[in-house]
Amino acid sequence: MTSGAFRERLFGAWVEIRENLGRSILQALGVLLGVASVLGGFSISDSQRRRADQMFVKMGGLDKLNVQSKAAVRDGRPTAMQQANLGLRDADAIGGEALKADAIQGVSRQKNARSRVVSAYGDQDRQISGIGGDFIPANGYGVARGRGFSATEMDTGAPVVILGTEAAQVFFPKGDALGQTLRIGSIPVTVIGVFEERIFRFREGQRNQFWWRNRIIAVPANLVQRRMNGDAYRRVDRITFRIPDMGAMGAFAKQLSDLVKANHRLQEDFRLDDVAARIRRRNSQGDVYDIIFMLSGVLALVGGGIVNVNIQMAGLKERVREVGVKMALGASGREIFKGFMTEALLLTVLGSLAGLVLGVGFSWIITKSLGIPLYMTPASFVWAYGLAAAFGFLFALYPAWKASRLSPMEALRYE
Amino acid sequence: MSTIIQTQALTKVYGANGTAVHALRGIDLTVEKGEFVALVGPSGSGKSTLMAILGCLDLPSTGTYTLDGHPVQGLSGGELARIRNEKVGFVFQSYNLLPKATIARNVELPMLYAGVGRRERRERAMALLEKVGIADKADKLPGTLSGGQKQRVAVARALANEPALLLADEPTGALDSKTGAEVLDLFRELHQQGNTLLLVTHDPSIAALAGRRVEIRDGEVVMGGEEEDSMSSSSPGTHPAEHHLEVGR
Numbered sequence: 001m002t003s004g005a006f007r008e009r010l011f012g013a014w015v016e017i018r019e020n021l022g023r024s025i026l027q028a029l030g031v032l033l034g035v036a037s038v039l040g041g042f043s044i045s046d047s048q049r050r051r052a053d054q055m056f057v058k059m060g061g062l063d064k065l066n067v068q069s070k071a072a073v074r075d076g077r078p079t080a081m082q083q084a085n086l087g088l089r090d091a092d093a094i095g096g097e098a099l100k101a102d103a104i105q106g107v108s109r110q111k112n113a114r115s116r117v118v119s120a121y122g123d124q125d126r127q128i129s130g131i132g133g134d135f136i137p138a139n140g141y142g143v144a145r146g147r148g149f150s151a152t153e154m155d156t157g158a159p160v161v162i163l164g165t166e167a168a169q170v171f172f173p174k175g176d177a178l179g180q181t182l183r184i185g186s187i188p189v190t191v192i193g194v195f196e197e198r199i200f201r202f203r204e205g206q207r208n209q210f211w212w213r214n215r216i217i218a219v220p221a222n223l224v225q226r227r228m229n230g231d232a233y234r235r236v237d238r239i240t241f242r243i244p245d246m247g248a249m250g251a252f253a254k255q256l257s258d259l260v261k262a263n264h265r266l267q268e269d270f271r272l273d274d275v276a277a278r279i280r281r282r283n284s285q286g287d288v289y290d291i292i293f294m295l296s297g298v299l300a301l302v303g304g305g306i307v308n309v310n311i312q313m314a315g316l317k318e319r320v321r322e323v324g325v326k327m328a329l330g331a332s333g334r335e336i337f338k339g340f341m342t343e344a345l346l347l348t349v350l351g352s353l354a355g356l357v358l359g360v361g362f363s364w365i366i367t368k369s370l371g372i373p374l375y376m377t378p379a380s381f382v383w384a385y386g387l388a389a390a391f392g393f394l395f396a397l398y399p400a401w402k403a404s405r406l407s408p409m410e411a412l413r414y415e
Numbered sequence: 416m417s418t419i420i421q422t423q424a425l426t427k428v429y430g431a432n433g434t435a436v437h438a439l440r441g442i443d444l445t446v447e448k449g450e451f452v453a454l455v456g457p458s459g460s461g462k463s464t465l466m467a468i469l470g471c472l473d474l475p476s477t478g479t480y481t482l483d484g485h486p487v488q489g490l491s492g493g494e495l496a497r498i499r500n501e502k503v504g505f506v507f508q509s510y511n512l513l514p515k516a517t518i519a520r521n522v523e524l525p526m527l528y529a530g531v532g533r534r535e536r537r538e539r540a541m542a543l544l545e546k547v548g549i550a551d552k553a554d555k556l557p558g559t560l561s562g563g564q565k566q567r568v569a570v571a572r573a574l575a576n577e578p579a580l581l582l583a584d585e586p587t588g589a590l591d592s593k594t595g596a597e598v599l600d601l602f603r604e605l606h607q608q609g610n611t612l613l614l615v616t617h618d619p620s621i622a623a624l625a626g627r628r629v630e631i632r633d634g635e636v637v638m639g640g641e642e643e644d645s646m647s648s649s650s651p652g653t654h655p656a657e658h659h660l661e662v663g664r
Contacts, residue, residue: 004533012516019515325511328472329572330500330528332493408499409472412511 006342013343017350020315027311027344028351030304034297035355035388036362041293042380043363049286050375051202056279058200058210060140063105063246065253066273067092067239067260088270090234092263093133096241096256103252106134106242111221111235113228115185119171126167128184128217130224138242141216146178146193149220157222162193164216187227189219204371246276294383301387305395312344312399323403324411333404340400341393348392352385359384417484419580419611420446420469425478427464427634438464440634441478446613448579451606452639453625454615461634463584466615470582471499483579500528504573508585510565512557518544518568519553525575543571547601563594570601574610581605583614587621599624 017024056062069088090109097107111130116123135141136148143162153160161182168177168191177191195218198210225234241256243249253272260270316323323336331339360376367374425442428435438461446452456462467473468480471487474495480487483502490498504525505511512521522540531539544550547567549560557565566586573581583602587595599621606612606626614625622628629639 005527005530008527015515321511322513325513326524327496328470328499328505328511329525330496330576332496332528334493335496335528407473408496409467412472412507 009339009342010346012339013346016343017347023311023315024347027308028347028354030300030307031348031351031388031392032355032358034301034304034391035352035384036359037300038294038297038387039356039359039376039380039384040362040366041297042290042383043359043374043376044366044370045286045289045293046377046380047363047367047372047375048370049283051372052282053279055200055202055209056275058140058198060138061242062276062279063242063244063249064138064275065241065243065249065256066275067096067241067256068271068273069235069237070269070271087235088237088239088260089263090236092260092270093236093239095259095263096239099255099259100243100248100252103243103245103248104241105244106138108133108135108138108240108242109221109236110135110238110240111224112237113224115228116183117171117217118183119180121173122171124170126215126217128219128224128228130221130228131218132221132236134242135218135240138240140198141213142196143193144196146191148193154220154222157220157224157226159187159189159223160192160219161189162195162216162218163191164195164214164218165197166211166214167217168194184217184219185228187223189223202372206371249274249276294387297384298387298391301391305391308344308392308395309398312340312396313402316399316403319403320406320411320414323406324408324414327406327408328412336406337400337404340403341396344396344400345389345392348388348396352388352392355388356381356384417448418445418481419448419450419483420444420613421479421481422469422475423479425465425468425475425480427461427468427473428476438634439468439475442631442634442636444469444629444636446580446611448611449606449609451602451612451624451626452614453622453628454613454631455617455619455622455628456631457617460631462615462631464634465631466582466584466613469580469613470503470505471495496528500525501576502579504575504578504581506566506569506573506581506583506586508588510557510562510569510589512565512568512572514557517554517556518549518560521557521568522572522575525572529576539575540571543574544568546574547571561594562590563597566590566594566598567601570598570605574605579611581610581612583612585616586614587616587618 053062067088093107093109097104109132111132113128113130114125115128117126117128132154136143146162148162149158149160152158161184163171163177171177171182172180172191177194180191181188182191183189195214195216198213199208200210201207202209221236225236241252243252253274257272261268264270326336326339327333363376364374422442422444425439425444426437427439428437430436442465454462454466464473468475469482471482474490475488478488482498485498485502487495487498512518513524516524519537519540522543523536526536526539541550541553544553547570549564549567552560552564552568557568560568569586586602587598590598602612602614603624612625614621616622627639630637
């Protein structure tokens with residue numbers, strides 16, 4: 001259109017909206033609430049999900065496959081083979097690593113024990129974590145002071161220990177823990193390092209969810225195996241493979257499962273736990289919430305849309321004469337249709353802009369009160385806006401069509 | 416001189432067979448370019464229906480209507496709208512200005528539908544308002560104007576696209592006699608400038624101003640259907656077919 005007809009329609013629509021401010025606000029309200037609820041819902045669930053991702057990263061990353069032992073049960077009883085079985089062993093870790101040596105970035109083993117731990121200040125029954133391989137980085141630990149285990153210490157099962165901050169505090173409340181001696185059971189061990197404090201609060205003001213990680217008393221796995229509750233089979237409690245390539249993870253899990261089963265005389269006495277898969281499952285649960293949020297937004301938009309149609313139809317009654325005059329002056333039905341559509345769509349645009357603002361405010365308040373950082377994705381904005389536009393368009397069609405179908409003569413005579 | 420309005424055996428029937436109302440029963444009417452015709456008749460005579468058809472607001476049931484050389488019957492709604500836009504200028508008894516648009520925008524509206532550019536629209540609207548003598552009110556809303564002024568705006572708007580036919584439906588019906596006379600002077604002036612005017616009225620004194628009187632009764636032309644007939648009127652109740660025979664004499 002060379003005559004700027006669109007601009008004229010837009011201007012006319014704006015005049016109409018301004019002149020009927022109360023009615024227009026009512027009309028925009030449905031859109032506004034719909035947009036706000038879609039955007040708010042999405043943003044809150046995005047924020048929650050991102051916080052959870054941050055937690056997993058802090059726990060040492062998502063790219064891990066854990067293998068743990070499990071009771072092999074048939075008909076509700078332990079199988080005879082299980083009783084004779086050997087559990088998870090070092091051999092499983094070594095065999096597993098050999099399967100895909102190029103994809104695996106690290107293997108860590110864990111062998112736990114419970115024991116009396118005694119120092120000059122404390123005497124407690126504690127869990128002892130025998131660790132091997134890349135346990136420290138793979139689980140998000142870092143040595144704050146002192147040093148980690150050397151390869152030789154790992155191999156020989158040297159009597160050395162690294163303490164979590166809580167353990168260091170309990171057993172050595174005064175002075176430096178480094179270089180001191182601790183007795184685990186009957187074995188004297190030397191403190192060679194202290195871990196960084198682990199802190200994670202999912203929501204602000206919550207207690208530290210990683211507090212128990214600060215209780216760690218870490219010794220070489222070989223020390224536990226050989227001198228605490230060891231056995232000739234070098235059993236371990238947990239093996240963790242780290243595979244950054246998520247694509248390789250699935251195939252590896254299958255191969256590993258076959259290998260370990262073969263090692264274990266075909267007993268399913270172990271459990272694979274793919275951390276990434278667990279997160280995918282959790283995310284798909286999040287999708288359910290997204291659908292619920294979207295549904296509530298869509299329902300608000302549908303409700304608002306129906307109200308809009310009603311208001312528009314009532315408004316049309318007042319405007320029949322105006323339509324008649326425009327038609328007499330040469331406006332075609334198409335022109336009238338476009339005029340009404342422009343009005344409705346302008347209202348939708350204004351309403352959804354206000355809705356986006358409200359949605360941001362809404363999400364900010366909710367996430368603030370939950371105590372998690374607000375995280376909004378462009379996709380949420382696009383969804384919220386797109387849905388509003390689609391429904392605004394859909395519900396504008398009928399009144400606009402109705403107006404365009406008026407007979408010019410009857411419209412002119414309408415009182 | 417070219418013919419602006421040419422109708423033959425125009426009928427309009429409302430309703431279905433059983434309860435059909437015959438609003439027009441065969442109208443033959445010819446109006447030449449530059450004529451000032453008064454359409455008179457009592458209420459219910461069918462003059463509003465005829466006016467609507469002549470203004471292309473409605474289509475006849477049967478018969479033919481040619482407006483400024485364009486056959487109208489059988490056109491779609493969109494085509495009719497274009498003909499109204501280009502060929503017809505309406506002036507209504509109740510002004511029918513759009514209350515939310517300024518005077519200038521009211522006058523611009525037909526040009527907008529015709530696709531005239533913004534600047535030209537504005538210039539032509541101002542020239543027309545100048546012509547009807549209220550250019551100073553261009554940016555006012557219609558609500559602030561007196562009845563006579565509103566009707567002048569309506570006239571300016573009707574002239575916007577230089578229509579072939581100016582249709583005025585009781586243009587002084589809502590005005591007092593003094594302002595009414597002023598508006599009629601405006602019409603006379605427009606007639607002198609060569610515009611073709613069709614004025615619907617029930618007031619004989621207004622009808623007397625026109626060059627020709629066409630009288631409608633019970634959906635038929637009883638007087639003045641053809642220009643040459645205007646003075647030596649055919650007797651009331653003459654069958655339309657007889658008028659038809661006289662065409663082209």
